Amino acid sequence: MPERILLQADYILTWDGELKLITQGEIVIEDSLITYLGSRQERPAENFGRVLKIRDSLVIPGFVNTHTHAAMALFRGYADDLSLQEWLQDKIWPAEAKLSSEDIYWGTLLAIAEMLKGGTTCFADMYFHMDEVARACLESGIRASLAQGLIGTDKIKGELGLRQSRSLVQNWHNEGEGRITVMLGPHAPYTCPPDYLYKVGELAGDLRVPIHIHLAETRREVEESRREHGKTPVELIAEVGLLEHDLLAAHCVHLAEADLGLLAAKNVAVAHNPGSNLKLGSGVAPVTELLQKGALVSLGTDGAASNNNLDLLEEMRLAALLQKGLREDPAAIPAETAFKMATVNGARALFLPAETGQLKVGAKADLAVLKIDKPHLSPPHSFLAHLVYSAAAADVYLVMVDGRVLMENGHLLTLDEEKILFEAPPRAQRLTE
Numbered sequence: 432m433p434e435r436i437l438l439q440a441d442y443i444l445t446w447d448g449e450l451k452l453i454t455q456g457e458i459v460i461e462d463s464l465i466t467y468l469g470s471r472q473e474r475p476a477e478n479f480g481r482v483l484k485i486r487d488s489l490v491i492p493g494f495v496n497t498h499t500h501a502a503m504a505l506f507r508g509y510a511d512d513l514s515l516q517e518w519l520q521d522k523i524w525p526a527e528a529k530l531s532s533e534d535i536y537w538g539t540l541l542a543i544a545e546m547l548k549g550g551t552t553c554f555a556d557m558y559f560h561m562d563e564v565a566r567a568c569l570e571s572g573i574r575a576s577l578a579q580g581l582i583g584t585d586k587i588k589g590e591l592g593l594r595q596s597r598s599l600v601q602n603w604h605n606e607g608e609g610r611i612t613v614m615l616g617p618h619a620p621y622t623c624p625p626d627y628l629y630k631v632g633e634l635a636g637d638l639r640v641p642i643h644i645h646l647a648e649t650r651r652e653v654e655e656s657r658r659e660h661g662k663t664p665v666e667l668i669a670e671v672g673l674l675e676h677d678l679l680a681a682h683c684v685h686l687a688e689a690d691l692g693l694l695a696a697k698n699v700a701v702a703h704n705p706g707s708n709l710k711l712g713s714g715v716a717p718v719t720e721l722l723q724k725g726a727l728v729s730l731g732t733d734g735a736a737s738n739n740n741l742d743l744l745e746e747m748r749l750a751a752l753l754q755k756g757l758r759e760d761p762a763a764i765p766a767e768t769a770f771k772m773a774t775v776n777g778a779r780a781l782f783l784p785a786e787t788g789q790l791k792v793g794a795k796a797d798l799a800v801l802k803i804d805k806p807h808l809s810p811p812h813s814f815l816a817h818l819v820y821s822a823a824a825a826d827v828y829l830v831m832v833d834g835r836v837l838m839e840n841g842h843l844l845t846l847d848e849e850k851i852l853f854e855a856p857p858r859a860q861r862l863t864e
């Protein structure tokens with residue numbers, strides 16, 4: 432049973448309807464929840480099982496990575512500088528065909544180790560052998576929303592995927608004291624024909640779970656969709672009813688004007704993956720336009736084979752800098768917006784209960800503590816600016832999920848990092864031979 436913890440920090444930065452910076456702040460955590468957050472002077476005297484007094488520290492809500500394929504950490508550095516089509520067809524799909532469930536378990540642990548060390552407390556995964564992914568998540572203590580990747584072009588595999596998704600929901604949805612949730616994961620409109628997407632929607636309604644899909648990632652995808660169906664990918668999935676469900680759409684790089692309005696009006700959660708979109712030469716998502724229309728935009732890394740890390744600090748920075756440069760407007764995506772995209776918007780994009788993704792009384796204690804006694808984080812003009820424009824994953828000192836410390840001073844407390852670094856490379860080698 433987790434004890435009552437007192438966390439004392441120099442600064443606490445959060446967003447709970449407005450941006451807040453608390454100086455000489457304290458957070459009290461009981462079980463999985465924050466029961467006090469405020470200044471040192473105002474806290475009532477209590478007894479604590481543990482006091483974490485961290486000098487030169489900045490506490491932030493943990494990052495939420497809303498789109499990745501964790502086990503692809505095994506393919507980091509294996510296939511680079513290729514177009515999405517070549518990358519998938521010539522390199523990734525043949526290597527993935529050799530993946531065993533144990534490979535996926537170790538690959539996922541490798542990714543979770545990296546994410547925890549960089550301040551990520553929650554991620555959305557789309558892959559296969561998802562029972563192994565769930566096992567890795569459960570052991571690590573991280574929060575995750577899991578989807579079995581579904582391909583509908585092969586009828587038999589498509590049906591099997593739907594059955595596997597149903598059992599994933601039955602076996603894992605809300606497991607680990609609610610840390611693990613499940614979505615349905617139709618890979619993309621170009622790998623799932625309309626009638627199959629319709630079935631996915633029906634199943635999502637039946638099981639009452641959200642849907643996670645890749646959408647409008649490349650210009651080629653949109654052109655082919657127009658040629659084949661006379662519609663954009665967004666219009667296509669609207670037609671089969673997917674926008675009527677809780678929907679998380681990754682990428683949304685190539686959108687027509689009508690698509691923008693549709694995504695915003697239907698409250699679709701967009702996972703913006705600037706690093707992956709840049710590296711695969713896919714383009715830059717119209718994030719400013721999406722935000723102007725009122726769409727919910729969060730941040731993802733995509734898999735480590737197309738990024739090549741799982742670092743939300745980097746994605747925050749890229750998201751802000753890309754829009755500024757593209758629009759020749761330094762006010763595009765201010766630091767506050769980027770920070771929200773990586774935290775509170777992330778939790779909303781995964782359709783998690785309202786008490787996750789921000790630091791406030793009653794919220795889940797999912798947080799990261801950065802050490803700020805470093806040249807690149809000095810002087811203390813603005814910790815928000817430091818976080819978005821200057822901080823690095825290595826600055827993260829402590830990570831807590833659901834009130835439990837999972838990483839402290841660079842050491843993973845629930846995972847055996849040495850074993851992960853021993854197990855992963857030979858597996859990666861075998862897959863890519």
Ligand SMILES: [Zn+2]
Binds near residue numbers: 498
């Ligand atoms: Zn992806």
